[in-house]
Each structure stands twice: as structure tokens, then as C-alpha cells.
Amino acid sequence: MSTEDQSAPRSLAEALRARDDASLAALLRARPDLITPVPTDLTQLATRAGTRASVVRALERLDRFVLQTAEALAVAGDPATREELFGLMAGDAGDPAVLAALPAALAALREQALVWGADDRLRLVRTARELLAPSPQHPSPTGLGPSVREATAGMSPGRVQEIVATLGLPSTHDSVSAVGALTALFTHRRKMAALLAGAPAESLEVLERLVWGPPYGQVTADPAARLRWLLDRALLLPTAPGTVVLPREVALHLRKGRAHRAPEPVPPAVEPLAVHAPQVVDATAAGQAYTALATVEELLKDWDEGGPGVLRAGGISVRDLKRTAVALDVAEPVAAFWVELAYAAGLLASDGEADERYAATPEYDEWVERPPAERWARLAEAWLAATRTSGVVGGRDIKERALSALGPGLDRSAAPEVRHRVLTLLAGLSEGGAPDAEAVLARLRWERPLRGAQGAAPGTAGSHGPQTASGTPGPHTTTGFSGAAQAAAQGDEDLRSRLARWTLAEAERLGVTGRGALSAHGRVLLGAPAAVRTARVAVDAAPAGPGDKLPAHHRPAGVVVAPLSPPEQAAAAAAAARLLAPLLPEPLDHVLLQADLTAVAPGPLRRPLADVLSVLADVESKGGATVYRFTPGSVRRALDAGRSASDLHAFLAEHSRTPVPQPLTYLIDDVARRHGHLRVGAASAYVRCDDETILNEILADKRAAGLRLRRLAPTVLAAQADPATLLDGLRAMGFAPAAESAEGDVLITRALAHRTPPRTAPEPVPDGPPVPDGTLLTAAIRAVRAGDAAATAPRRAAEDAAPLAPGELPRTSSAETLATVQAAVLTGGALWIGYVNAEGSASQRVIAPVRVEGGFVTAYDHTADEVRTYPLHRITGVAELADD
Numbered sequence: 001m002s003t004e005d006q007s008a009p010r011s012l013a014e015a016l017r018a019r020d021d022a023s024l025a026a027l028l029r030a031r032p033d034l035i036t037p038v039p040t041d042l043t044q045l046a047t048r049a050g051t052r053a054s055v056v057r058a059l060e061r062l063d064r065f066v067l068q069t070a071e072a073l074a075v076a077g078d079p080a081t082r083e084e085l086f087g088l089m090a091g092d093a094g095d096p097a098v099l100a101a102l103p104a105a106l107a108a109l110r111e112q113a114l115v116w117g118a119d120d121r122l123r124l125v126r127t128a129r130e131l132l133a134p135s136p137q138h139p140s141p142t143g144l145g146p147s148v149r150e151a152t153a154g155m156s157p158g159r160v161q162e163i164v165a166t167l168g169l170p171s172t173h174d175s176v177s178a179v180g181a182l183t184a185l186f187t188h189r190r191k192m193a194a195l196l197a198g199a200p201a202e203s204l205e206v207l208e209r210l211v212w213g214p215p216y217g218q219v220t221a222d223p224a225a226r227l228r229w230l231l232d233r234a235l236l237l238p239t240a241p242g243t244v245v246l247p248r249e250v251a252l253h254l255r256k257g258r259a260h261r262a263p264e265p266v267p268p269a270v271e272p273l274a275v276h277a278p279q280v281v282d283a284t285a286a287g288q289a290y291t292a293l294a295t296v297e298e299l300l301k302d303w304d305e306g307g308p309g310v311l312r313a314g315g316i317s318v319r320d321l322k323r324t325a326v327a328l329d330v331a332e333p334v335a336a337f338w339v340e341l342a343y344a345a346g347l348l349a350s351d352g353e354a355d356e357r358y359a360a361t362p363e364y365d366e367w368v369e370r371p372p373a374e375r376w377a378r379l380a381e382a383w384l385a386a387t388r389t390s391g392v393v394g395g396r397d398i399k400e401r402a403l404s405a406l407g408p409g410l411d412r413s414a415a416p417e418v419r420h421r422v423l424t425l426l427a428g429l430s431e432g433g434a435p436d437a438e439a440v441l442a443r444l445r446w447e448r449p450l451r452g453a454q455g456a457a458p459g460t461a462g463s464h465g466p467q468t469a470s471g472t473p474g475p476h477t478t479t480g481f482s483g484a485a486q487a488a489a490q491g492d493e494d495l496r497s498r499l500a501r502w503t504l505a506e507a508e509r510l511g512v513t514g515r516g517a518l519s520a521h522g523r524v525l526l527g528a529p530a531a532v533r534t535a536r537v538a539v540d541a542a543p544a545g546p547g548d549k550l551p552a553h554h555r556p557a558g559v560v561v562a563p564l565s566p567p568e569q570a571a572a573a574a575a576a577a578r579l580l581a582p583l584l585p586e587p588l589d590h591v592l593l594q595a596d597l598t599a600v601a602p603g604p605l606r607r608p609l610a611d612v613l614s615v616l617a618d619v620e621s622k623g624g625a626t627v628y629r630f631t632p633g634s635v636r637r638a639l640d641a642g643r644s645a646s647d648l649h650a651f652l653a654e655h656s657r658t659p660v661p662q663p664l665t666y667l668i669d670d671v672a673r674r675h676g677h678l679r680v681g682a683a684s685a686y687v688r689c690d691d692e693t694i695l696n697e698i699l700a701d702k703r704a705a706g707l708r709l710r711r712l713a714p715t716v717l718a719a720q721a722d723p724a725t726l727l728d729g730l731r732a733m734g735f736a737p738a739a740e741s742a743e744g745d746v747l748i749t750r751a752l753a754h755r756t757p758p759r760t761a762p763e764p765v766p767d768g769p770p771v772p773d774g775t776l777l778t779a780a781i782r783a784v785r786a787g788d789a790a791a792t793a794p795r796r797a798a799e800d801a802a803p804l805a806p807g808e809l810p811r812t813s814s815a816e817t818l819a820t821v822q823a824a825v826l827t828g829g830a831l832w833i834g835y836v837n838a839e840g841s842a843s844q845r846v847i848a849p850v851r852v853e854g855g856f857v858t859a860y861d862h863t864a865d866e867v868r869t870y871p872l873h874r875i876t877g878v879a880e881l882a883d884d
Contacts, residue, residue, distance in 0.1 A: 008118045012125065013046035015116035017788065023111070024784070025777045030112050031058055032769040038780045040843065041787035049113045055127040057768065058112050064449040065265045069105040070114060070124060072259040074132035075144050075248060079121040082106075091258040092189070101265035134248070136216075136239065142259045143213020144252070145245040148183045151237040163234045167195070182234055186249035195233070196253075202226035207235065207246065211254045212261050215246040268442040270425050272433030276515050281432050285519035286583035289376045289511025290604065295328055296342050296379065297368065300360040301614070302327050303348075306754040307358040310350050315407020316358065321393075329622065333393065336405040337506060340390040343406055345382035346761030351754070358406065359754045369607075373581035376511065377573040380525055383510060384419060384569070387411045387764040391502040413767035418444070418499040420526070420563055423507065426518040427528045434516030437504055441497050448496065511580075521583075525576035527564045565773075591628070593652065595661040601626040609655055615641055616648065630664055635671040636736055645672035676738035685726040687717040687737065694735075703733050786862055789846060810834050810877035820878045821857050824849045830862070834876035846881070 009015040016024070028035045033054055039045040048054060059067065072088040073080055085106070090098040106122075109115040117123045124132075134140035145151070152160060157175045164171060164178045167185065172178045185191055196204065203226040210217055219227055219242060227244075230236040236244040252259070308320030316324075316339070325335035342348040347364040350356050367375055389412040396402060397409045425440055426433075507513040512522035564572055587606040591599040591613065599617060602625050604610075616638040617628035638648060648668050652660050689695050692714050698704055699711065707729050708720035719726050723739060730737045772780065810832065812820070824831050830848045837843075847859035850867070857875075861868045 008121060009116060011046065012050065012113060012116050013043045016042045016046055016049075016113065021781050021785075024781050026111050027113055028777055028780065029771055030061075032771050033057060035772055035776070035780050036769045039784055039787070041792075042784060043788070045784060046113070050125050050127050052127050052131075055114070055125060055131065058114060059128065059131065060448065060450045062108070062112075062450070063267070064446045065101060065263065066105045066108045067449055068260050068263055069102065070109055070128060071132050071140060071142050073109075073115065073122060073124040074129050075134065075140055075142055075259055076122075078129065079117055079123045082119040082122060085122060087257050088252075088259040089263055092256045095263065097265050098263050105265075134215075139214055139216075143215065143261070144248045144259065145213075145215030146239075147248045148186060148234065148237070149179050151239060151245055151247055152179050152182075152234075155237070163232065166232045167234070183249060186234075186247065186253065189253065192250075192253045199235075200226055200229055203229045203235075206230060207250070207254060210246040211251050213251075215248075215251060217244050217246075218242055219244050264446065267446045268439065270429065270435050270439045270443050272429050272517075273436040273439075274434045274516070275430060276432040276434065276517055278432045278520070281514040281517045282519050282521070282583055284514030285511045285522065286514075286580060287511070288508065288514065289521075289580060290372065290584055292379060292510050293372055293375055294604070295330075295338055296347070299324065299328060299338055299342060300347060300364055303359055304753050306351070307348075310356040310358065311404060311407065313401070313404075313407060315404030317404065318402075321405050333391070334509070336393040337390040337509065339405050340386070340388055340393075340410070341379055341383055341510075344386040344388060344761060345379050346759065348406075349756045349759035351756040357754075359756050361756050361759045363758075365755070371577075371581065372584050373577040374574075376580060377525075377577035380510060380512060380576070381569060381573040382761065383506065384525070385416055385764050386762075387413050387415050387766075388762060389415050389499065389502070391498060411765040412495060412499065413765045414496060415499055416764060417563075417767060418496055419503045419507075421447070422500050422503040423512070423518060423522065423526050424528075426513065427523055427526055429517070432517050434513075437501060440504070441500055444496060444500055521576040521580040524579055525572055527562070527568065527572050590655050590657045593656040593658050593660055593664060595663060597630045597661075597664055597667065599628040599630070599656070601628065612638075612651060616643075616651075630667060632667065632671050633731075635668055636675060636731070639672060639675045640738070645669060648672075671736060674736040676736075685719045685721055685723040686712070687719065687726065687730070688715055690715055698730070698733070698735070701733055704729065786846075787844075789862060810879045812877035812879075814872070817875055817878050818852070818872060820880070821849050821872070821875075822852055824880075825852055830881050831859075832879045832881055833870075834878075835870060836874050836876060838874075842876070 009018060016027075019027075027049075031049070031054065034045060034048050039048060059070070062070065069085070069089060072085060076084050076088055086099060086102055089095075089102055106115065109124075114125050114128050115122055116125070131138075132140060134142075134145055139145070152175070155175075157178075160175045160178045160182075161171060164181060167182070169178075169181045169185065172181060185195070206217075206226060207230070216239070217236070219231075219236075219238075221242075223231060227236065231238070231244070234247065235250050237247055239245050255261070302324070308316040308324070311317055321332055321335060321339075324339065325332045328335055328338065330338070339348070345367075347361060347367055348358060349361050351359050367378060370378075388410045390405065390410070392403050392410055392412070393405045394403065401409070403409050421444065422440060425443060426435065429435060504513075504516070507518075507522070508516065511519070512525065513519060518526075585603050587604045588602065589606050589609060591601050591605070591609075593599050598620065599613070601613075605613065605626075613628055615634075617630045617634050620627040620629040635648070639645075643651075645668050649660070649665065652664070687695065687698070687709070695711070695715065695717055698717065699709060706721075707726060709717045712718045721729065727737055727739060811834070820831065823829075828848070830846055833845050833847055835843055835845055846862040847857075847868075847870075848862070849857050849859040851858050852872075855872050856869050857872060858867065858869045860866075
């Protein structure tokens with residue numbers, strides 16, 4: 001055995017053991033599920049990296065070209081050489097673009113521990129090979145079938161010898177040699193070309209139908225001559241009664257060595273569909289941002305007295321969502337977005353009472369007093385991180401239950417990642433550039449092909465219907481995974497496409513983008529520096545081996561922005577708010593009163609003016625200018641809130657740039673003159689009035705029958721209805737009653753503001769374990785290294801001791817343990833010990849004893865990299881380490 005063979009890793013654990021700390025950190029960062037919990041040693045890390053769940057998750061996060069490289073390794077030999085892999089990917093002609101991108105793809109597979117071994121012995125992790133290699137249950141995404149050796153495994157030796165004779169090959173004494181001769185023929189380009197040159201044209205047509213997959217076909221019990229010619233020469237091999245398959249080696253010859261019909265080493269470009277002036281983009285986005293703030297405020301004002309009731313299963317009903325959409329003058333899906341955004345920002349929650357309803361939280365009162373730019377930043381930050389997805393409202397869950405706004409089942413853990421990636425692609429365009437949505441979706445599908453049915457590469461078996469040898473539809477389909485894994489992957493991709501579309505629409509609606517292009521404040525919110533709007537920052541990829549550098553054409557184009565941590569995101573949101581603030585319109589302190597009992601607000605109003613005007617008048621229309629209309633009901637509402645007629649006259653005169661129209665003055669005076677002439681209180685309820693004729697008029701009115709009034713005194717009527725119902729009934733009859741307290745004073749009914757108890761915003765549902773930070777990675781790698789050192793440290797075995805099985809703890813008597821530890825204290829040597837903690841968990845450790853006293857040993861623990869004290873009675877046994 002050569003020195004190189006002796007140094008080559010024999011397992012994934014050995015390959016990981018040869019890595020440096022930076023490489024291990026890159027692995028754990030790319031596959032964070034491997035660190036939860038922290039493995040005890042590198043053997044356990046390798047075992048965990050080969051589990052099905054972890055491998056499926058890793059494969060789902062590969063881009064299309066790296067995945068194609070893994071698929072090619074799955075159909076190559078085990079182990080495969082680098083030259084064999086490059087031939088399968090680049091073909092006999094050697095596609096230069098593919099060859100240039102392959103080192104980076106192979107380095108990515110190595111980094112994620114999906115491939116290990118030297119260049120002349122590349123091995124795909126066994127679980128990945130099982131998922132990607134061809135089989136009748138889940139054929140390969142390459143469209144290739146089984147090898148000649150696999151396809152002939154159940155064939156009779158006599159039949160194999162007949163095929164060998166038909167092909168003119170020397171006869172052999174066993175089937176293994178015969179199959180080897182067939183394989184050698186089919187992999188020899190010149191001999192295969194000569195064999196196919198003599199094939200009938202009809203037979204070649206059959207091969208052409210199967211060459212790119214699916215490779216399975218159906219034949220009758222008495223095949224046609226064109227099929228018989230292929231069967232006699234093993235160019236088609238039977239796999240089951242009536243079913244044949246095109247051997248992998250034959251297909252590769254017909255494909256000129258390519259495993260894939262169309263390798264995609266370069267990601268689809270995302271180019272601007274239109275380019276707008278940056279000032280126009282920022283101004284448009286700022287206008288949308290202000291509209292977003294106004295919409296959220298209007299929503300929560302509409303729910304000030306208590307919003308819709310909470311359904312038994314959670315959320316609001318379809319009817320309540322329709323009412324909200326009408327109140328906001330938007331479509332129902334848009335209304336669902338605003339409701340969910342307010343909920344994600346912590347401004348909206350359920351009140352938790354017996355008659356549970358949704359209402360604003362105390363946080364809303366603080367939020368509404370902040371400057372507009374800061375309020376927008378709060379909404380945008382919540383939107384970026386939210387996993388609750390309003391776009392699925394109205395759909396059905398897996399149990400066919402309707403999904404309602406604010407209800408359960410709306411979390412989609414991939415949403416933050418997709419939002420961040422879509423905005424990052426926008427950040428990579430030229431300043432003011434707006435992309436085509438389909439180009440963005442194509443790029444996302446290239447980056448995560450296994451996340452769904454749309455992910456099959458063009459030209460692979462996943463994009464073709466099943467073919468048969470006779471040209472009729474066959475029973476076999478080709479997919480990447482099988483069973484539940486494939487079904488889940490298909491659903492995820494479909495969701496990712498929808499999430500991307502929703503992101504583009506929601507970013508525009510929220511003011512992160514303007515006219516489809518990322519705004520300056522949107523760029524800062526994302527974490528991209530505003531000063532490099534037109535720059536294209538390349539990714540600096542660390543080489544995985546000599547010459548394995550990421551080619552420029554394989555690097556993602558555009559500004560590369562890593563996801564921000566919560567503190568960094570808060571800082572970015574604050575910076576975006578400072579950039580947005582000058583673009584937002586300055587609130588006005590005046591309106592324009594008109595003779596038709598309307599007031600025009602030519603822009604946003606300051607809060608005190610807006611609050612009073614919203615009580616005194618009704619909003620008639622919105623837009624660049626808001627039109628308010630004064631009505632008897634709205635004026636009475638202001639009087640009920642404690643305002644007097646003189647207060648209203650003074651308020652209008654102070655805040656109007658035009659003279660107060662006479663009709664508005666008359667309206668206020670007329671309503672005020674009648675307001676409070678009637679008094680309503682609680683008996684059940686009563687009405688009192690000094691003018692008996694008015695009470696007589698009420699009793700005579702048929703519309704008062706439902707109030708069940710009766711006279712208690714000349715100036716007092718009693719009612720069976722409650723005070724609120726009585727007030728509404730009298731007002732519907734054209735009267736203007738005022739409520740009074742139990743003491744007889746006029747009850748000022750200010751606008752109600754129902755609030756929930758303090759609530760926290762909903763926590764996003766993570767998409768798997770979080771990416772570990774540097775501190776955790778350093779500690780985890782140190783612990784794994786120390787545990788591996790303890791597990792692999794050479795031990796000095798006692799002469800009469802039996803060898804220990806892997807993972808078995810050493811066993812010594814108490815006296816032997818004490819004597820060995822005391823000797824180690826004197827000599828300064830290290831020991832390998834078995835230890836069982838108070839919870840009963842056993843572990844192996846390497847310690848250097850310092851002192852022994854009182855039944856405890858104090859030692860430097862190499863595994864934990866610190867000094868610890870261990871009770872002697874919990875040490876199962878000790879063993880000295882070998883001198884080397």
C-alpha cells in the first residue's frame with residue numbers, strides 16, 4: 001500500500017478529523033442541525049451528518065449546479081475519480097463553462113460533508129447516494145437507469161452468454177466475467193460507435209426516445225424486430241415481465257458522456273426590466289410608506305371600541321375580514337396583509353376576555369406618538385422577520401380547515417429567508433432597476449431546486465413524461481426524492497414561488513420598493529450600504545483545496561447581504577428611518593372649509609387636528625387630499641365627547657385657511673341647541689325632559705314601541721331598554737338626547753379606546769435550527785475536538801485485561817482507581833477515565849490529575865479544557881494513555 005493510500009481517509013469521520021477548525025466551523029454554519037446538541041466527538045458528528053433527515057435538509061439547500069454534481073456522483077462509480085466526475089458533467093467535448101464551475105461545486109459538497117475522500121476516491125455520503133441514485137422506486141433526476149451489472153443481476157447465466165455470443169465477444173466461464181465484458185464494450189466509445197452503426201434505424205429511434213429518460217419502457221411478450229435486435233445485444237435489458245430498461249452505460253454513450261442534458265453552471269441572470277430615476281423610486285416608496293402608516297392607523301381606529309370577535313378556532317371570520325376590507329377600501333387579501341402586519345408588529349392582539357375580541361394593544365398608543373419614519377421602521381422590521389404569511393389566508397391546511405386572518409396555521413418558516421433573498425436580488429440591480437418577477441422566480445428555483453416540483457432542471461427526467469420502448473406512455477416517472485420527502489419538497493417550492501411574488505407585492509405596498517425598484521431606505525433596511533447602489537460585490541469563497549476557487553461566473557451577481565442579527569436589524573431599521581424621514585410629507589395644521597359642509601385636508605394632518613376632525617366629521621374620500629363631511633350625527637358625536645358649540649366654532653376658525661361657511665355655523669348651532677334637551681339615565685333606563693310636549697311626542701311615535709316606554713311623571717319616561725339602546729333609538733327618531741350619570745350630570749362619552757392587556761408580538765417560527773454564532777462555534781468545536789481526543793487516545797492495556805469494545809467505559813476496582821490516580825498525580829501523567837454524572841449520563845474523558853483528597857480528584861480535564869473536581873465513586877475505571 002502506498003503512502004498516499006495510507007494517508008487517505010477511510011471514513012467520513014477520518015475526513016472530518018483531518019479538517020482544521022475553520023473548515024469545521026464552515027460545516028456547522030452550513031448545516032446547523034449538526035450542532036444541536038453538540039456532538040461528543042467527530043465520530044458522532046459524522047454519524048449525524050449521514051442521517052437521512054440531515055442529508056435531505058442539506059440537499060434541499062444546494063443550488064442547481066451543485067445538486068447536479070451530486071447527482072452525477074450518484075451515478076458514477078463508488079468511489080469515483082475526479083476525472084470521471086468531470087467527464088459526466090462536461091461530456092466528451094468538455095464544456096468549458098462546466099469545467100470552470102465544477103471545482104467550486106465539488107468544494108461546496110466537500111464543505112457540507114456530502115462528499116469526502118481524495119480526488120481519486122471521491123465518495124458521496126451513503127444516504128445521499130440512496131436518495132439520488134437510480135432505482136425503480138425513485139429513478140435518478142439525471143434520467144439514467146441502472147448499470148449493466150445491476151440490470152443483469154437477476155438474469156440467467158445462459159441468457160448472458162447468449163448476449164455475449166451475439167455481440168461477438170469471447171465466451172467466459174462465469175456471468176461476472178461476461179457482465180464485465182459487456183460493461184467494457186459499452187464504455188468503449190469506438191467499439192460502441194461501430195456496434196450502433198450497424199443497428200436498424202427503427203432500433204435507434206427507440207434508443208433516442210429513452211436516452212434522456214425515463215429509461216424504462218414496455219414491451220409485449222413477442223417484441224417487434226427492432227426491439228428484439230436491441231434485447232439480443234443488451235442495449236435494452238428486461239427488469240420485469242413486460243418492462244425493459246436502457247442500461248446506464250449505453251445511455252451515457254448516446255449522450256456523449258453527459259449525465260445531464262443541460263448542466264446549469266451559471267445562475268439565471270436577474271436584469272432590470274425597467275430603470276427609473278432614483279429620486280422617483282425613493283419618492284414613490286416614501287408615498288407608499290406614508291399610505292401604509294395611514295392604513296394601519298385607520299385599521300386600529302376602526303377597532304378602537306373592540307374589533308371583530310375571535311373565532312373558536314382562532315382568527316377572524318370571513319365576514320369580519322370583508323367588513324375590514326370595505327372600511328380600508330382595499331381588497332380582502334390586502335386587508336389580511338395589514339391585519340397580520342399590525343399583529344406581527346405587536347400593535348394588535350386579542351383582549352383575552354370572556355367575549356374575546358381583537359383590539360389595539362398599549363404598544364399602539366406609544367407607536368402612534370412616534371415620528372412617522374420610526375413608525376414605518378417598526379412595521380418594516382416586523383415584516384422582514386415575520387413567518388406568519390397573510391397570502392395563505394383563505395386557503396386550506398392539511399386537514400382541509402379554512403385558514404383565517406389572525407388564526408393558527410399561517411406560519412411559513414421559509415418566509416423570512418425568501419423575503420431577504422428577493423430583496424438582495426433587487427439590491428444587486430443598477431440604481432432604480434426593477435426586475436421581471438419571472439426572472440426573480442427563475443433565479444430562486446435555480447438556487448433551491450429541490451424545494452419543489454418546479455425545480456427539475458430543464459432537460460432532465462423530471463421535465464419529461466414517461467416514455468416506453470414502443471412509444472406509448474409507461475408506468476414510471478422520475479423524481480428527485482420519493483414518498484413524503486418528495487411531496488414535502490414539491491409543496492415547499494410552490495410555496496417559495498408564491499412567497500417571492502407576495503414579497504414583491506408587499507414590499508411595494510409597504511414602501512420598501514418604489515415602482516418595483518429597491519429604494520434607498522429599503523436598501524439600508526436590508527443591511528446593504530446605500531453608497532454602493534450600483535456596485536456588484538462578489539463573494540470571496542475560501543478555497544477547499546489547491547486550485548479550488550470559486551469562478552467569477554459562478555458567483556452570485558449583485559450585492560451580497562448576509563441576514564442580520566436582531567440587534568443589527570434594529571440598527572439598520574433606525575438608519576432606514578433617518579433616511580426616509582426627509583421624504584415623508586410634513587403634517588399640516590390647517591384644512592380648507594367649503595360651503596357644501598366639507599373640509600379638505602390637502603395633506604397629512606398633525607395628530608391633535610386629525611383626532612378632533614375625525615370625531616367632528618366623517619371621512620368622505622381619501623387620496624392625495626382627504627375630504628371630510630360635517631353631518632348632524634358627526635357634530636352630535638363631537639358634543640357627546642364633551643365639546644361645546646363655542647369650542648367647535650373656535651377650533652374651526654383656528655384651523656381653517658378659509659372663512660368658516662355660514663351653513664356649517666348654522667349646523668353646529670342647531671345641533672347644539674337641541675343637544676342635551678332630553679336626558680337618558682339608568683333605571684332600566686329613563687328619559688326626562690322639562691318640556692312635556694316632547695315626551696308626549698315620543699310616546700305617540702310608533703317607532704318608540706320597541707323601547708317599551710311608560711310615563712313615570714309629567715317630565716319622566718321609563719324604558720325597558722338599556723341606556724345605549726335608548727339613546728340610539730331616540731336619535732333614530734330625530735331627537736338629540738344626552739346621556740347623564742347617576743348623579744344627574746351630563747355624561748361625557750368620549751371616543752372609546754378599548755385596549756388589550758400588554759401583549760408581546762408573535763415569535764417567528766424558525767426554519768430549522770438557527771445558524772450558530774462565532775462564540776458557540778468556537779466552544780462547540782473545542783468540545784468536539786476534546787471529546788474526539790478522549791475517544792481516540794491510545795490506551796495502555798493491562799496484561800490481563802480484555803480489549804474494550806468501541807465506546808465501552810473502562811472498569812477498575814475502587815482500590816485500583818485510587819492507586820492509579822495517585823500515581824498519576826506524582827508522575828504528572830494523563831489518564832483515560834469513564835465517568836457517570838449525577839443524572840446517570842456516562843462519558844469518557846482524558847484528565848491530568850492534580851491532587852486527590854477527601855474522596856475527590858482535582859484534575860485538568862482535556863475534554864472540557866478546564867480544571868474540574870470529580871468524585872472518585874463516580875469514576876467507573878481508569879486506564880493509562882500509551883506513551884505515543
